[in-house]
Amino acid sequence: MKIGILGVGFIGETLVRKLSAAGHDVRVANSRGPDTLRDLAQETGATAVTSSEALQDVDAIILSIPLAKMPPLKDLLASVPADVAVIDTSNYYPLRDGHIAAIDDGQLESEWVAEQIGRPVTRAWNAVLAGTLRKDGKAKGEAGRTAIPVAGDDAAAKAIAMELVEATGFDAVDAGSIAGSWRIQTGSPAYCTALTVDQLHEALTLADRDLGPARRDAGMAVVLTFGAKYNNEDLLAVNRAVTRFPK
Numbered sequence: 001m002k003i004g005i006l007g008v009g010f011i012g013e014t015l016v017r018k019l020s021a022a023g024h025d026v027r028v029a030n031s032r033g034p035d036t037l038r039d040l041a042q043e044t045g046a047t048a049v050t051s052s053e054a055l056q057d058v059d060a061i062i063l064s065i066p067l068a069k070m071p072p073l074k075d076l077l078a079s080v081p082a083d084v085a086v087i088d089t090s091n092y093y094p095l096r097d098g099h100i101a102a103i104d105d106g107q108l109e110s111e112w113v114a115e116q117i118g119r120p121v122t123r124a125w126n127a128v129l130a131g132t133l134r135k136d137g138k139a140k141g142e143a144g145r146t147a148i149p150v151a152g153d154d155a156a157a158k159a160i161a162m163e164l165v166e167a168t169g170f171d172a173v174d175a176g177s178i179a180g181s182w183r184i185q186t187g188s189p190a191y192c193t194a195l196t197v198d199q200l201h202e203a204l205t206l207a208d209r210d211l212g213p214a215r216r217d218a219g220m221a222v223v224l225t226f227g228a229k230y231n232n233e234d235l236l237a238v239n240r241a242v243t244r245f246p247k
């Protein structure tokens with residue numbers, strides 16, 4: 001598959017590495033230009049390009065940039081055919097991203113993103129910690145594989161997202177529509193808690209839309225007290241503690 005990835009941070013770089021290793025034709029861009037991605041390209045076989053080039057002539061686009069940086073993408077995406085799957089990894093943390101009134105007032109993050117960029121998104125890899133994504137992938141069928149939820153309204157785009165999640169070494173779980181994607185937002189039991197398929201199904205049923213934002217902010221407030229001294233296990237422990245899942 002031809003895949004364009006925007007964003008080469010904690011999540012995006014791992015996606016470039018894993019999807020290239022799985023045989024996909026990956027072109028990748030950050031905000032500073034392709035020259036800053038030459039080493040990654042050489043190492044992985046991906047092609048370093050501009051943001052505009054990353055979106056052209058691809059089957060799927062993965063947006064792995066901060067949520068607040070989405071709005072300017074509208075112009076870049078305007079010429080992308082409607083059948084190209086746009087997969088979004090982003091999450092909203094007001095303590096990090098600044099307050100977005102519409103989301104604070106209850107608009108779903110994926111609805112806000114879709115409104116900003118002018119087209120619907122499929123949500124994937126938003127509910128997996130970067131460290132989990134980097135080190136916990138397993139081959140299909142291997143015991144103890146971690147699951148990742150995927151939400152979206154377009155069946156074809158969701159199928160592509162689920163195939164790509166599997167290619168990164170995780171069980172893809174259909175988490176339903178965008179209207180129900182509050183079940184995989186920050187502060188939900190399914191959010192970055194590294195669950196098996198069965199646990200993830202249970203977590204989706206236990207989500208509480210009203211409590212999500214308070215749990216998100218409590219978790220972030222605790223993490224900020226760690227300063228620079230925390231690791232993936234610390235983040236996992238916080239996410240599990242604020243949602244009390246799994247027990």
Ligand SMILES: NC(=O)c1ccc[n+]([C@@H]2O[C@H](COP(=O)([O-])OP(=O)(O)OC[C@H]3O[C@@H](n4cnc5c(N)ncnc54)[C@H](OP(=O)(O)O)[C@@H]3O)[C@@H](O)[C@H]2O)c1
Pocket residue numbers: 006007008009010011012029030031032033051064065066067069089090091092125126127128129130131
């Ligand atoms: N970190 C996690 O554990 C985690 C887990 C799940 C989901 N997420 C979500 O996934 C997204 C990415 O997270 P991250 O931690 O990987 O972020 P990150 O480390 O801060 O990296 C962000 C990347 O986005 C690039 N970028 C920003 N604006 C861009 C633009 N207009 N065009 C192209 N590239 C652009 C940056 O490029 P430059 O460096 O050149 O500016 C950078 O490569 C966020 O929305 C985050 O909430 C993160």
